[in-house]
C-alpha cells in the first residue's frame with residue numbers, strides 16, 4: 330500500500346512553497362490591460378517584455394525559498410534559473426489564461442494574444458499547451474509545486490552536480506504525486522499527465538527565441554535581464 334497521506338513534514342514543506350508562490354503572484358494587471366483593448370504589436374511586445382522581466386525577478390525570489398536551493402553550488406543555481414525561466418514564463422502564462430474568468434473574458438484574452446504580434450506558426454503549439462494546462466484544472470498547490478519541479482530539473486545545460494538537484498526535486502515530486510491523488514481521486518493518471526505537460530513545455534523553449542525575433546515589428550528592444558535569460562540580442 331503506497332504511503333498515500335501527506336506527512337506533517339511534507340505539509341510544512343509544501344506550505345513554504347505555496348506561500349512563497351502566492352506571495353510572488355504576477356500582478357493580474359496583464360489580463361486587465363489585455364481585456365481593455367487590442368494593443369498594437371509594438372505595445373504588446375513592450376507589455377510582454379515588462380511582464381517577463383518582472384516575472385524573472387519574482388521567479389528568483391520564489392526559487393530562493395525552495396528548501397535547499399541556496400545550499401546548491403552557486404553556478405548550478407544560476408544554471409537552473411537560466412534553464413527554467415522561459416518555461417516558468419509559459420507555465421505562468423498558461424495558468425493565468427486557465428484562471429476562471431467572467432463569461433467571455435477568456436475568449437477575448439485569447440483573441441488579443443492571437444493578434445498580439447506573434448507569428449502565426451507559433452500560435453498552435455503555444456495555445457495547444459495553454460489548452461492542455463487548462464484542461465488539468467490544477468489547484469494552486471499543484472501549480473506552485475509544478476513550478477518548483479520545473480526549476481529543479483537536473484538535466485538543464487551547464488548543471489554540474491545533477492545528483493544534488495535530483496535530491497531536491499525528488500521530495501517535491503513525491504508531495505506533488507500525493508497532492509494529485511488527493512485532489513483528483515478519480516483520475517489515477519493525473520500525476521503522469523501533469524508531468525507530461527513539462528515535456529510539452531520544453532518544446533516551447535525551442536520556439537521562444539524565434540517567437541520574439543519574428544514579432545510583427547522592427548528592431549525589438551529587450552531589457553538587459555531578458556537578454557541574459559532569453560537567447561536574444
Ligand SMILES: O=C(NC1CCCCC1)[C@H]([C@@H]1CCCCO1)n1c(-c2ccc(Cl)cc2)nc2cc(F)c(Cl)cc21
Pocket residue numbers: 355359360363373374376377378380381384418419421422423425426427438441442445447537540541
Ligand atoms: O505578458 C505575457 N505573459 C506574462 C509573462 C509573465 C507571467 C505572466 C504572463 C504574454 C503577452 C501578453 C501581451 C500579448 C502577448 O503575450 N502572454 C503570453 C506570451 C508569452 C510569451 C510569448 Cl513569446 C508570447 C506570448 N501568453 C499569455 C497568455 C495569457 F493568458 C496572458 Cl494574460 C499573457 C500572455
